[in-house]
Amino acid sequence: MSQPGDFVRPVVLSDGVSGQEAPPAPPGFPRGGHMEVRGLSAWFGPQQALFDVSLEFRAHTVTAIIGPSGCGKSTLIRILNRLHEVVPSARHTGTVLLDGEDIYGPIADPVHVRRQVGMVFQRPNPFPNMSVRDNVLAGFKLNHQRRADAEEIVESTLRAAALWDELKDLLDKPGASLSGGQQQRLCIARALAVQPRVLLMDEPCSALDPVSTAKIEELIFALKERFTIVTVTHNMQQAARISDFTAFLMQGRLAEFGTTRRIFTSPENKLTEDYVSGRFG
Amino acid sequence: MNSSLQSAAAGDSSSAPDSRFLRRKAVNAAMTAFSLACVLLALVPLISILAFIVSQGARAINLDFFIRLPKPVGEAGGGMANAILGTLELVGLACVLGLPVGILGGAFLSEYGNSPLAPAARFTADVLSGVPSIVVGVFVFALVVRPMHGFSAFAGGVALAILMVPTVMRTTEELMRLVPGSLREAALALGVSHWRTVLLVVLQNARGGIVMGVMLAIARIAGETAPLLFTALGNRFWSFELNQPIAALPMQIFTYAISPFDDWHRQAWAGALVLVVLVLAVNLVARVAVRQRVGGTP
Amino acid sequence: MTSPHLQAPRPARPGKRAARPPKGPAGPAEAHAGEPGGTAVVQAGPGAADPQSHPRRSLGDTLFKVAAGGFAAVVLLIAVGMAWVMTQAARPSIRAFGLGFLVSSAWDPVRNAYGALPYIFGTVTSSLLALAIAVPLALGIASFLSELARGPLARVLGFLVELLAAIPSVVYGLWGVFLMAPWLRNGPQAWLSRHLGFLPFFRGTPFGVGMMGAALILAVMILPTISAVCLEVFRAVPRAQREAALALGATRWESTRMAVFSYARSGIVGAVILGLGRALGETMAVTMLIGNRPQISASLFAPAHTMASVLANEFAEASGDLYLSALIEIGLVLFGITILLNILARWLVWRTVGRFGSTPAA
Numbered sequence: 001m002s003q004p005g006d007f008v009r010p011v012v013l014s015d016g017v018s019g020q021e022a023p024p025a026p027p028g029f030p031r032g033g034h035m036e037v038r039g040l041s042a043w044f045g046p047q048q049a050l051f052d053v054s055l056e057f058r059a060h061t062v063t064a065i066i067g068p069s070g071c072g073k074s075t076l077i078r079i080l081n082r083l084h085e086v087v088p089s090a091r092h093t094g095t096v097l098l099d100g101e102d103i104y105g106p107i108a109d110p111v112h113v114r115r116q117v118g119m120v121f122q123r124p125n126p127f128p129n130m131s132v133r134d135n136v137l138a139g140f141k142l143n144h145q146r147r148a149d150a151e152e153i154v155e156s157t158l159r160a161a162a163l164w165d166e167l168k169d170l171l172d173k174p175g176a177s178l179s180g181g182q183q184q185r186l187c188i189a190r191a192l193a194v195q196p197r198v199l200l201m202d203e204p205c206s207a208l209d210p211v212s213t214a215k216i217e218e219l220i221f222a223l224k225e226r227f228t229i230v231t232v233t234h235n236m237q238q239a240a241r242i243s244d245f246t247a248f249l250m251q252g253r254l255a256e257f258g259t260t261r262r263i264f265t266s267p268e269n270k271l272t273e274d275y276v277s278g279r280f281g
Numbered sequence: 282m283n284s285s286l287q288s289a290a291a292g293d294s295s296s297a298p299d300s301r302f303l304r305r306k307a308v309n310a311a312m313t314a315f316s317l318a319c320v321l322l323a324l325v326p327l328i329s330i331l332a333f334i335v336s337q338g339a340r341a342i343n344l345d346f347f348i349r350l351p352k353p354v355g356e357a358g359g360g361m362a363n364a365i366l367g368t369l370e371l372v373g374l375a376c377v378l379g380l381p382v383g384i385l386g387g388a389f390l391s392e393y394g395n396s397p398l399a400p401a402a403r404f405t406a407d408v409l410s411g412v413p414s415i416v417v418g419v420f421v422f423a424l425v426v427r428p429m430h431g432f433s434a435f436a437g438g439v440a441l442a443i444l445m446v447p448t449v450m451r452t453t454e455e456l457m458r459l460v461p462g463s464l465r466e467a468a469l470a471l472g473v474s475h476w477r478t479v480l481l482v483v484l485q486n487a488r489g490g491i492v493m494g495v496m497l498a499i500a501r502i503a504g505e506t507a508p509l510l511f512t513a514l515g516n517r518f519w520s521f522e523l524n525q526p527i528a529a530l531p532m533q534i535f536t537y538a539i540s541p542f543d544d545w546h547r548q549a550w551a552g553a554l555v556l557v558v559l560v561l562a563v564n565l566v567a568r569v570a571v572r573q574r575v576g577g578t579p
Numbered sequence: 580m581t582s583p584h585l586q587a588p589r590p591a592r593p594g595k596r597a598a599r600p601p602k603g604p605a606g607p608a609e610a611h612a613g614e615p616g617g618t619a620v621v622q623a624g625p626g627a628a629d630p631q632s633h634p635r636r637s638l639g640d641t642l643f644k645v646a647a648g649g650f651a652a653v654v655l656l657i658a659v660g661m662a663w664v665m666t667q668a669a670r671p672s673i674r675a676f677g678l679g680f681l682v683s684s685a686w687d688p689v690r691n692a693y694g695a696l697p698y699i700f701g702t703v704t705s706s707l708l709a710l711a712i713a714v715p716l717a718l719g720i721a722s723f724l725s726e727l728a729r730g731p732l733a734r735v736l737g738f739l740v741e742l743l744a745a746i747p748s749v750v751y752g753l754w755g756v757f758l759m760a761p762w763l764r765n766g767p768q769a770w771l772s773r774h775l776g777f778l779p780f781f782r783g784t785p786f787g788v789g790m791m792g793a794a795l796i797l798a799v800m801i802l803p804t805i806s807a808v809c810l811e812v813f814r815a816v817p818r819a820q821r822e823a824a825l826a827l828g829a830t831r832w833e834s835t836r837m838a839v840f841s842y843a844r845s846g847i848v849g850a851v852i853l854g855l856g857r858a859l860g861e862t863m864a865v866t867m868l869i870g871n872r873p874q875i876s877a878s879l880f881a882p883a884h885t886m887a888s889v890l891a892n893e894f895a896e897a898s899g900d901l902y903l904s905a906l907i908e909i910g911l912v913l914f915g916i917t918i919l920l921n922i923l924a925r926w927l928v929w930r931t932v933g934r935f936g937s938t939p940a941a
Contacts, residue, residue, distance in 0.1 A: 083469060088395055111637060115472030125463040129485055139471040142481050187467070194471055309830035313727060319719025320736055323806075326799045327743050330754045337757075382650045389647035396644075402651040404925075405658045411853070411921035412661070412914060413860020415887050419910035420661045422894070423668040443657055450654065476643035504747025507862040507887070511894045531749045535863060538753050546757070553750045564745045568738065 032059040032228035033099050033116065033197025035080060040094035042075050042084065049075040050092070053254045055247055057198065062220060062229045064243035064260065066236060068275065072252040073232040077200045080230065081117040082110040098197065115139075118196035122203040124183035126175030126190070132167055135175040135186055139194035153193055160226075161189035162219055181212025188219065192227075199223065201231040205238065217242050236276060240264050248272045331557070338554025341547040346555075351517050351533070357544045361552050363519050364533035367434075370521075371513060371529055372503050374438025376495075379445040383498075384484075384491065386446070387453025392479050403454070410447040417443050418508035426512055434520065434527035437513025441502040448501075452494030456487040493567040500563040504556060506531040530556050665911045672904035680908060686873050688897070693905035695912065697873035701883035702913075705790060705865065706858035708879075709797035714851055717802055721809035726835055737810065744803035752867030755796045760787030760868060763795070768880060779877040786870070791879040793869035797858045805854035808928060812846030813839050815932045842931070849927030856920040860913060862887040886913050 035057040042050040050072045057063050065073045078084040079092055082103060096103050103113045126135045136154045140147055147153060154171065158164040163185045167178075175186060184204060191199060201220070205213040220229055220242050233239050239246055239260065246263040248256045248271075256263060256272040267273045274280055345360045352359035386406075390399050417440050425436040460483045468478040484491075506529075509515075514526035515536065534552040537545035666673075672680065676693060683694020720740060724733045768785030775781045816839045824834035840847070870882020871892055886909050897903045 081470060083466060086466075086469065109637060111472050111474045113472075114470055118472075119466075119470035121463060121466065121470075123463060125461075125467040127464060127467070127482065127486075129488075138468070139473070142468055142471065142473040142477055190467075190471065305830050305833065309832040312832040312835075316719040316723035316727065319716045320723050320740070323716060323720055323740055323743065323802055326754075327739060327746075329758065330746060330750065333754055333758055334750065382653045385647045386651035386653060389644070389651040393644060393648065396648065398648055398651060402654050406654045407925055408918055408921045409654055409658055411856050411924075412917055413862065413887060415860065415862045415890050416661070416665075416910050416914045416917070419890065419894070419907055419914075420665055423664045423907060424660070427668075446657070447654060450651070474637055475640045477639070479643070500745065504749070506747070506749045507891055510891055514895060531747055531863075534753065535749050535867075538749070538756060539867060549753060553753050556747060557750055560745055560747060561742065564742065568741070 032061075032224075032226065034059045034228065035099075035117075035198055035230075036095075036097040037076075037080070038095040038097070040076070040079065040092060040096065042072070042079060042092040043090070044075075044087065045089035048252065050079075050252045052094070053249070053252075055254065055257055057228055057230050058245070059228050060224055060226075061244040062224045062231065062242055063245040063247060064239035065230065065232045065247045065249060066234075066239050066275070067249035067255075068280070069234075070251075071249040073249055074202055075252075076249070077119070077202055077230060077232055080198070081119050081200055082113045083119065085110070115194055116196050117198045117200060118191035118194065119200045119202065120184070120187050120191050120204050123207050124180060124187050126178070126183050126186050128174065128176035130175050131172045132175055132178070132186060133171040136189050136193050138190055157189040157193045160192055160219075160223065161185040162215060163189060179212075181208050181215060184208060184212065184216060185219065188216070192223075196227065198228045198230065201229065203232050203234060206234060213238075236264075236278075248275065250275075334550065334553050334557050337547075337550035338557075341551040342554060343551075346548065346551050350519070355542070359548070361528075361530065361533050361548065361555075363516065364528040364530045364552070365555070367513070367516070367520065367528040368503055368530040370434060370527060371437045371441055371509070372499055374434065374523075375441035375445055375502055376499070378438060379442035380449065380495065382442075383446045383449025383495075384453050387450040387491075388457060388479055388484060390450065390454040391457035392475075392483070403451070406447040406450050409443075410451075413507070414440075414444055414505050415507035415510075418510060418512055421508065421512045429524065431524070432512060432514035432526040433524045434513055435523040437509045437527060437529070438523075440508040440512045441505065444502050444505065444508065445498045448498050449495060452498075453487070453491050456490040456494065457483050459490075460486045489570075493570055496563050496567045500560045500567070504531055504560050506535050661914060665907055665914060669904055669908035669911045671901055672908040675901060676905075680905070681912070684873070684875065688899065688902050691899070691901050693901070695886065695905075695909050697875050698884050698886040698889050698909060699912075700875045701790070701869065701873075702859055702885040702887070705793045705797055705869065705883070705885060706855055708790070708794035709801055709858045710851060710855055712794065712798035713802045713805055713854060716798075717805035717809055717850070717854070718847070720802075720806040721813050722835055722839070724806075724810055725813040726831065726839075740803050740806055743799065744807070748800070748861065748863035749867075751796055751800060751864040755792065755864055755868045756788070759796065760792050763787045763792055772880070780879050782878045783876075783880045785880045786882065788868050788870045789878075789880050789882045790869065790876075793865050793883070793885075794879075796864045796868050797861055800861060800864060801854040801857045804857050805850045808850035808853055809843075809847055812843045812850060812928065812931050815846070816842045845927045846931030849924045849929075849931070852920050852924035852927065856917045856924065859920070860887055860917055862891050866891045886910075 037053060037055045040050055040053045041048065053072075053076065055063075065076060067073055075084060079096060080103075084090050084092065098113070098116060102108065103117075127138055130138060130141075133154050134141060136157055137147070137150055140150070140153075155164060155168075158167060163182065166182065167173075167186075175183070178186060184207075188199075188204075205216050208216070217238060220231065223229060224244075231239075231243070243260045245258065246260045247254060248263065248267075248269070250271055256267055256269045258268075263272060264276055267276060345358065346362075347360060347365065348362050349358070349360035350363055351361065386402065389396075390403055393399060421436050421440040421443070425439055426432055429436065464482055464486060465478055468482045469475070473481075509529050509532050513529060513532070515532045516526045516528040520527040530552055534549045534556065537549035537552070540546070672693065676683065680693065680695055681699065682696050683692075684696045685692040685694040686697070687693075724737050724740075728736060764785050764787030768781075768787065768791065771781045772785050820838035820842055821834050824838045825831075829837060865885055866888035869885060869888055871884055871888060872882040873884040873889070874881065876883070890906060890910055890913075894903075894906050897906055
């Protein structure tokens with residue numbers, strides 16, 4: 001597994017002058033990002049949702065975040081892509097780093113952060129008034145960026161999302177006319193098209209049937225070669241199946257974090273053991 | 282319900298419980314009949330107006346009406362071509378002035394509802410929509426006609442725009458609010474900035490309803506007479522300059538209707554038919570389409 | 580097979596959004612093809628660095644907020660502007676006549692004496708009469724549509740009542756003058772004159788046009804407004820209220836009376852006031868049916884005048900500063916009354932139905 005340090009170097013940007021040029025990536029080599037969370041606490045108004053959470057998401061891994069409802073899982077990942085702050089009463093303290101850089105730093109632009117850290121939501125939300133093709137390219141179209149390789153992007157991301165064979169003749173159909181599972185994979189393709197380093201998935205399969213869920217789990221497994229994936233899930237079997245690392249959150253606190261194997265076979269924390277074996281949750 | 286239960290509920294065994302129950306049923310039936318009668322009564326003027334306009338107007342309408350200018354007083358014949366064109370010009374001018382304010386203002390109310398400006402503007406728009414159109418005409422007279430030293434199409438356009446803005450603003454706001462938050466989040470998560478999200482995602486998804494709302498607003502101002510009486514004033518000839526008085530269909534209908542000439546009365550009917558057909562057609566299309574979209578909520 | 584745009588690095592393209600100067604000519608800097616110019620996560624937007632860790636708005640966002648806010652503020656400008664401009668323009672008249680303007684019956688452009696009393700009387704009387712006719716009808720319509728009619732029927736009927744609101748005022752006037760007024764004169768008014776002509780309300784010769792004609796047509800015009808708001812208000816009553824009454828053995832009418840009317844009372848009052856506001860300002864149809872004679876009379880057959888119709892009739896040809904100013908003052912009075920009524924009405928309706936109209940307050 002590659003180390004994140006190979007491709008990232010600190011860059012000073014406030015004056016527009018960069019440090020050294022990054023070495024060109026070898027053709028085909030993916031560049032997943034490495035994220036770190038240190039001492040993160042978060043609030044919605046007076047209500048505290050996260051208490052001093054520290055975590056690491058290694059590049060090219062799948063990390064699952066599990067825990068009972070209301071434990072702060074969604075809040076946590078929304079802080080990772082700066083979507084949490086869109087809610088007016090939201091605030092947080094602590095540091096979040098992407099490849100060593102503070103995404104909440106004084107010169108950080110949330111819009112750019114969200115380009116680098118993509119998200120797939122619980123309920124599929126393709127843009128209803130756009131075709132499949134336009135949905136995939138939405139990240140570019142909405143920013144008025146024309147891509148000469150647009151068709152290639154569409155094909156490659158739909159392939160990456162295991163949708164190409166099903167939809168290659170239906171690219172002009174409206175995005176909302178697909179089945180639930182297809183819509184969600186379309187949303188994944190849409191997120192992939194802008195080439196994020198990290199892909200966040202907020203319970204991506206909870207609104208889908210088992211067949212679609214299985215397809216998406218295969219997808220996640222394949223995608224980690226190129227991206228870093230953080231997925232929130234309610235489904236522990238799913239976490240055990242697809243993730244390399246697991247973080248167990250309880251009521252806004254990180255109860256335990258470690259490799260999936262260890263968490264599920266010999267957890268250190270009694271709470272973890274109870275949750276994982278279904279005694280509560 | 283048997284009578285023993287009824288008398289127990291009525292709580293007294295001396296008076297005839299059945300008759301009290303019957304009386305209540307009778308009152309209920311009467312009220313039901315009354316409310317039905319109200320509805321039917323309300324439809325009488327509607328049907329009468331439509332029937333009268335169609336019958337009188339159809340008799341009076343001919344090609345001349347659409348392509349000829351009004352004849353001098355007392356002469357028969359002529360048409361309302363300039364008034365029809367004038368209405369189109371005035372509505373167009375009002376749209377140019379009023380739509381950006383209404384739509385973008387509505388977008389502000391919807392997306393930045395937390396700003397202190399939003400509730401103030403919302404409340405003011407609601408209150409402003411209740412101001413009589415003739416008062417708006419007085420305002421525009423003092424604001425535009427006096428400084429310009431003359432009546433003009435521009436003043437008429439301003440008056441109609443002022444009438445249009447509050448309704449378009451509130452409609453836009455309501456429709457943009459209906460766009461689900463998940464679409465906003467989807468765009469933000471792709472790294473699209475907030476203003477682009479509002480314009481390219483939220484506004485686009487509300488577009489159909491906003492168009493309908495605008496059409497309804499246009500139908501309303503196309504039929505307005507009062508605010509034009511002393512802003513656009515009216516004109517018996519073609520008029521294409523913005524700083525000259527201009528004719529409008531409703532005003533022409535009014536002038537002809539109160540005149541003593543039968544021929545002008547005929548033409549007034551023709552004008553009313555054209556106006557009502559246009560206004561009702563727009564209304565029908567807009568309301569039916571909105572109903573389909575929103576699923577039956579009036 | 581990896582996709583092309585994950586592979587070979589592309590030359591940096593100057594992005595539209597980035598404020599950074601273009602990179603050196605060495606070109607291929609990153610594998611991330613889409614991003615103009617950098618591998619870096621964060622990018623400085625234009626503007627000063629904020630020392631605290633608050634989310635920074637881009638220039639585009641700020642500009643948009645300011646522009647859109649500016650447009651929204653236009654309504655405030657219009658409202659304030661109306662009050663200001665009309666007050667200024669009415670000042671000569673206010674100065675000349677003071678409060679006496681509101682109680683004087685003079686109206687003489689030749690001698691420059693003006694008083695608004697007949698117009699105020701005409702406006703208030705015709706509107707109140709219209710309300711007296713329209714409100715019971717509107718309540719009946721609203722309760723029929725909300726309680727008794729089933730889905731498609733309710734929709735169609737409701738739609739037809741709404742259509743009444745879409746007909747332009749001048750068309751109402753046309754119908755009123757050529758159809759309703761003659762009918763009134765030859766039918767109801769003739770009967771009233773014959774049988775009840777001794778009453779002060781029915782004295783004099785019926786012309787068709789006059790206070791009664793104006794009140795009737797106003798009633799037809801404000802009916803859709805009042806019934807639409809009442810319908811909204813009735814529909815906002817929770818079903819539980821009605822069902823509680825029915826469960827106690829009430830008839831349908833009784834449950835409506837107990838549950839709906841009392842719950843929606845303030846909303847109904849609001850609807851009535853909204854209707855009143857509309858009636859006060861209605862111009863064209865009234866002008867064509869009220870006779871346009873500034874007089875105060877108890878008879879419903881007599882012609883009268885309203886504030887709106889004197890403006891419609893005399894404004895365009897008014898000359899002389901004081902004359903115009905007096906007319907503008909009438910407009911100002913009308914403005915003030917309708918604004919106040921509107922505020923009151925909306926507050927009352929909001930209390931029942933919630934701030935955004937048909938959606939109850941969350």
